Amino acid sequence: MTDLKTLLEQSANCHYHHLCPRQVLGVRMGTYAGELLDLVLPQSDKRLFAFVETDGCLIDGIVVATGCAVGHRTMHVIDYGKSAATFVDTETERAIRVWAHPQSRARAREYAPDAPDRWHAQLAAYQVMPANELLLAQRVTLTVSLAAIISKHGLRVVCDRCGEDIINAREVRVDGDVLCRACAQGAYYAVVTQHSTVNSYQLSVHCERG
Ligand SMILES: [Zn+2]
Ligand SMILES: [Zn+2]
Numbered sequence: 001m002t003d004l005k006t007l008l009e010q011s012a013n014c015h016y017h018h019l020c021p022r023q024v025l026g027v028r029m030g031t032y033a034g035e036l037l038d039l040v041l042p043q044s045d046k047r048l049f050a051f052v053e054t055d056g057c058l059i060d061g062i063v064v065a066t067g068c069a070v071g072h073r074t075m076h077v078i079d080y081g082k083s084a085a086t087f088v089d090t091e092t093e094r095a096i097r098v099w100a101h102p103q104s105r106a107r108a109r110e111y112a113p114d115a116p117d118r119w120h121a122q123l124a125a126y127q128v129m130p131a132n133e134l135l136l137a138q139r140v141t142l143t144v145s146l147a148a149i150i151s152k153h154g155l156r157v158v159c160d161r162c163g164e165d166i167i168n169a170r171e172v173r174v175d176g177d178v179l180c181r182a183c184a185q186g187a188y189y190a191v192v193t194q195h196s197t198v199n200s201y202q203l204s205v206h207c208e209r210g
Pocket of ligand 2: 159161162164179180181182183184
């Protein structure tokens with residue numbers, strides 16, 4: 001088990017070499033999840049899966065403490081804008097949601113009375129506060145299919161509309177067509193039609209398909 005100081009250093013290293021209170025919170029959350037689920041973390045396999053409810057600093061802390069990462073396909077961001085995460089032991093299917101105690105910010109002052117401001121108070125206090133004062137935790141069950149999110153290695157189809165590859169069974173079927181979600185449900189982007197900087201191959205694909 002990696003000690004807190006080392007985890008905080010590792011987190012700061014992937015965070016422009018500075019430490020902030022939310023990274024500390026993330027490290028404490030990940031470590032707490034390991035205690036509650038009785039898992040040795042950070043993991044070097046894919047047993048633990050994390051749903052994290054915000055992006056940003058918190059995630060860097062959770063990544064180093066747990067070994068869960070988007071790049072390992074053991075982390076999903078569900079962006080509720082909340083300092084919270086659900087940790088799932090994929091072997092036992094036990095899931096625990098951990099979130100910042102609503103009093104944690106106010107209590108930080110008591111644990112770091114000499115800190116020059118609130119930010120520094122939180123930075124120091126979050127490292128020493130007992131887990132049950134810093135965090136709350138609750139057993140939960142998932143309402144989404146973790147098996148579907150993880151999917152299977154090697155799955156690949158081609159979207160009938162845009163011609164792009166889709167992996168991990170993320171396609172949808174509409175009236176007999178296999179479509180990517182962007183084509184089926186609308187994308188987060190819109191193509192700039194005239195003289196955009198796409199290459200000719202992509203342009204020709206779009207032209208062929210009208
Ligand atoms: Zn930060
Ligand atoms: Zn498509």
